[in-house]
Amino acid sequence: MTITSQVITCKAAVCWKVGEGVKIEEIQVDPPKSTEVRLKMLCSSICHTDISSIQGTPMFNFYPLALGHEGVGVVESVGDEVKSLKGGDMVIPIFVGECKECENCISGKSNLCMTYPLSLTGLMPDNTSRMSGRGQRLYHPFSCATWSEYTVIDVNYLVKVDPSINPAHGSFISCGFSTGYGAAWKEAKVESGSSVAVFGLGAVGLGVISAAKMLGATKIIGIDKNDMKREKGEAFGMSHFINPSNSDKSSSALVKELSGGMGVDYSFECTGVGPLLTESLEATKMGTGKAITLGSGTEPYVPFDPFSILFGRILKGSIFGGLKSMSDLPIIADKCIKQEFPLQELFTHEVKLTDIEQAFELLKQPNCVKIVIEI
Numbered sequence: 001m002t003i004t005s006q007v008i009t010c011k012a013a014v015c016w017k018v019g020e021g022v023k024i025e026e027i028q029v030d031p032p033k034s035t036e037v038r039l040k041m042l043c044s045s046i047c048h049t050d051i052s053s054i055q056g057t058p059m060f061n062f063y064p065l066a067l068g069h070e071g072v073g074v075v076e077s078v079g080d081e082v083k084s085l086k087g088g089d090m091v092i093p094i095f096v097g098e099c100k101e102c103e104n105c106i107s108g109k110s111n112l113c114m115t116y117p118l119s120l121t122g123l124m125p126d127n128t129s130r131m132s133g134r135g136q137r138l139y140h141p142f143s144c145a146t147w148s149e150y151t152v153i154d155v156n157y158l159v160k161v162d163p164s165i166n167p168a169h170g171s172f173i174s175c176g177f178s179t180g181y182g183a184a185w186k187e188a189k190v191e192s193g194s195s196v197a198v199f200g201l202g203a204v205g206l207g208v209i210s211a212a213k214m215l216g217a218t219k220i221i222g223i224d225k226n227d228m229k230r231e232k233g234e235a236f237g238m239s240h241f242i243n244p245s246n247s248d249k250s251s252s253a254l255v256k257e258l259s260g261g262m263g264v265d266y267s268f269e270c271t272g273v274g275p276l277l278t279e280s281l282e283a284t285k286m287g288t289g290k291a292i293t294l295g296s297g298t299e300p301y302v303p304f305d306p307f308s309i310l311f312g313r314i315l316k317g318s319i320f321g322g323l324k325s326m327s328d329l330p331i332i333a334d335k336c337i338k339q340e341f342p343l344q345e346l347f348t349h350e351v352k353l354t355d356i357e358q359a360f361e362l363l364k365q366p367n368c369v370k371i372v373i374e375i
């Protein structure tokens with residue numbers, strides 16, 4: 001066990017207030033308290049939620065904010081009550097824990113642990129922060145900030161992984177890809193022979209496609225305005241592609257055309273674009289269709305056609321694709337190490353932490369799926 005009591009000064013990406021973008025700052029990272037772990041980050045990646053956190057959304061209204069929530073790190077030091085991890089262990093930070101004892105954990109119906117919940121306070125579970133910069137306390141998204149050379153996180157929000165994992169791929173499964181994968185696997189429980197529509201082919205949508213393929217879905221329709229996503233979708237197992245920009249018809253009508261006029265068994269909304277909520281539901285079969293919504297946009301309310309749900313369809317939201325962090329994420333990490341899905345297809349760009357501003361330009365490139373941040 002390694003316990004250090006020193007404050008570490010290091011570099012991190014900080015947003016001081018909405019509209020000011022991101023700056024690399026020297027920050028101070030305190031030693032871990034008793035149930036906490038300080039990590040040396042190996043790499044991180046950019047998720048759509050990070051962009052929202054800079055633009056300001058109902059979910060993030062605390063600044064200055066140290067950024068990033070995806071990543072892979074190595075344990076630098078642990079608090080005196082931490083027995084399950086030691087210096088040098090490779091870990092993935094997660095944002096919902098799993099106590100295996102609370103009402104939701106034992107329900108078999110939800111991954112939203114009540115003991116170690118998704119935190120939207122920007123602080124540690126004890127309502128303080130281990131990060132500061134320019135003499136001010138820094139907030140962080142969810143359980144910790146990962147676009148930083150060092151970070152501190154409560155041990156209940158860490159999953160240990162085999163050190164043979166490719167760090168970039170480990171970072172991809174810490175949020176986006178796993179959210180999609182879990183949504184098809186755990187939330188929808190897609191059956192063999194079923195049909196699936198996926199709105200938005202970023203890392204989340206490609207995760208949905210990958211799990212739907214593994215579960216034996218025979219028709220997997222990807223929908224994206226960017227034609228370059230066709231190739232990506234096909235690499236993960238997509239059978240049909242729709243670019244709605246090429247048609248006057250709605251996306252749901254185009255999905256129905258490809259699925260015998262009835263629509264699909266399951267659809268997944270992975271963009272957070274408001275009007276697509278109704279489209280994703282309308283794309284499913286009357287009476288039995290199920291739509292899972294995974295995207296979080298910036299609007300507090302979105303338009304919704306009540307008739308789409310009145311006709312017997314189910315709409316369900318999901319955090320982290322319904323995955324239980326301690327039980328399910330290690331299974332995905334194992335598949336990642338065995339290369340059961342082509343995660344290298346997600347890896348399109350790489351920047352150094354100190355060049356983080358370039359990353360926001362790279363995100364605008366049509367071929368961009370995931371940007372890895374080398375730390």
Ligand SMILES: [Zn+2]
Nearest residue numbers: 047049175176
């Ligand atoms: Zn994310």
Ligand SMILES: [Zn+2]
Nearest residue numbers: 099102105113
């Ligand atoms: Zn629990």
